[in-house]
Amino acid sequence: MIQLYVPLNFMGFVYREIKLAVADLEAMFRLLEQSPEIQDRPDARPLVVTGGTIRFENVRFAYDPERQILKDVSFEAPAGKTVAIVGPSGAGKSTISRLLFRFYDVQSGRITIDGQDIRAVTQTSLRDAIGMVPQDTVLFNDTVRYNIRYGRWDATDEEVERAAELAQIDGFIRLLPKGYETEVGERGLKLSGGEKQRVAIARTILKGPPLLILDEATSALDSATEKDIQDALETVSRGRTTIVIAHRLSTIVAADEILVLEAGEIVERGSHSDLMAKGGLYASLWNRQREADQARETLARVGEAA
Numbered sequence: 001m002i003q004l005y006v007p008l009n010f011m012g013f014v015y016r017e018i019k020l021a022v023a024d025l026e027a028m029f030r031l032l033e034q035s036p037e038i039q040d041r042p043d044a045r046p047l048v049v050t051g052g053t054i055r056f057e058n059v060r061f062a063y064d065p066e067r068q069i070l071k072d073v074s075f076e077a078p079a080g081k082t083v084a085i086v087g088p089s090g091a092g093k094s095t096i097s098r099l100l101f102r103f104y105d106v107q108s109g110r111i112t113i114d115g116q117d118i119r120a121v122t123q124t125s126l127r128d129a130i131g132m133v134p135q136d137t138v139l140f141n142d143t144v145r146y147n148i149r150y151g152r153w154d155a156t157d158e159e160v161e162r163a164a165e166l167a168q169i170d171g172f173i174r175l176l177p178k179g180y181e182t183e184v185g186e187r188g189l190k191l192s193g194g195e196k197q198r199v200a201i202a203r204t205i206l207k208g209p210p211l212l213i214l215d216e217a218t219s220a221l222d223s224a225t226e227k228d229i230q231d232a233l234e235t236v237s238r239g240r241t242t243i244v245i246a247h248r249l250s251t252i253v254a255a256d257e258i259l260v261l262e263a264g265e266i267v268e269r270g271s272h273s274d275l276m277a278k279g280g281l282y283a284s285l286w287n288r289q290r291e292a293d294q295a296r297e298t299l300a301r302v303g304e305a306a
């Protein structure tokens with residue numbers, strides 16, 4: 001028994017240490033999800049981003065051979081534009097972002113960036129070109145400054161603070177007991193989901209990638225926080241090709257194109273007003289969410305009055 005217990009206990013220790021050390025979703029993906037079979041080709045070249053046009057061409061993908069997740073998905077995110085992906089839980093939205101990072105290879109079809117197949121470029125250059133604002137940012141057990149500077153190690157203090165200002169988090173940081181030197185994370189100050197997301201946005205602003213994936217938080221935020229985050233996201237996505245994985249539909253009204261994904265297929269596409277006029281799945285998701293938001297606001301008002 002003890003023989004089994006010791007290695008299990010040790011594994012638990014290693015797991016906890018890894019969990020504490022791993023700082024953000026990108027790094028976590030690298031450790032947990034990167035399949036060893038994804039290798040650079042011997043002739044792989046660095047990705048050259050000219051405008052930043054992303055194309056999915058007839059992409060099919062399955063994690064397990066018996067269950068198809070993406071079925072013939074085609075779309076283009078033109079340089080500098082914002083494309084939002086919406087759809088029911090499990091439709092395959094996050095899978096699209098994982099494929100763009102090339103954590104997995106497509107089964108058929110291809111993904112290109114400015115005409116270059118992502119399987120023909122080096123993984124390092126691909127991932128350097130893409131910024132990710134994940135749903136849940138895990139912070140390093142270090143200072144706020146360190147957590148933002150992680151976006152670009154050679155950034156000056158002024159650049160770190162400017163990025164925090166653009167991400168609407170500078171005011172909050174300055175009120176902390178030690179300002180930018182405050183320790184955060186598991187062993188330090190716990191930040192709320194909205195604050196963590198703004199740290200992630202500041203990090204991404206500092207990194208300055210030409211391509212961006214925003215994976216919106218599913219959790220409901222209060223409307224002031226949501227507005228701050230929305231402004232910060234608008235700042236970071238300006239002039240960058242952006243794919244938004246959207247959970248709260250109110251935040252994507254201004255997207256250049258909205259793709260509605262259902263069970264791995266794009267079933268509707270167009271602008272917000274096109275899709276509302278169509279009265280299909282998007283319109284019903286939108287109406288359902290509005291009703292839920294209204295019910296939440298009513299409950300909050302009743303709570304305040306009580």
Ligand code: ATP
Nearest residue numbers: 063064069087088089090091092093094095096247
């Ligand atoms: P949500 O809105 O709930 O985040 P989603 O649309 O982003 O959902 P995905 O995360 O892309 O959905 O998942 C699509 C499907 O693929 C789901 O049914 C999920 O269970 C499955 N899936 C996701 N990751 C894996 C994996 N690593 N191995 C096997 N199946 C997976």
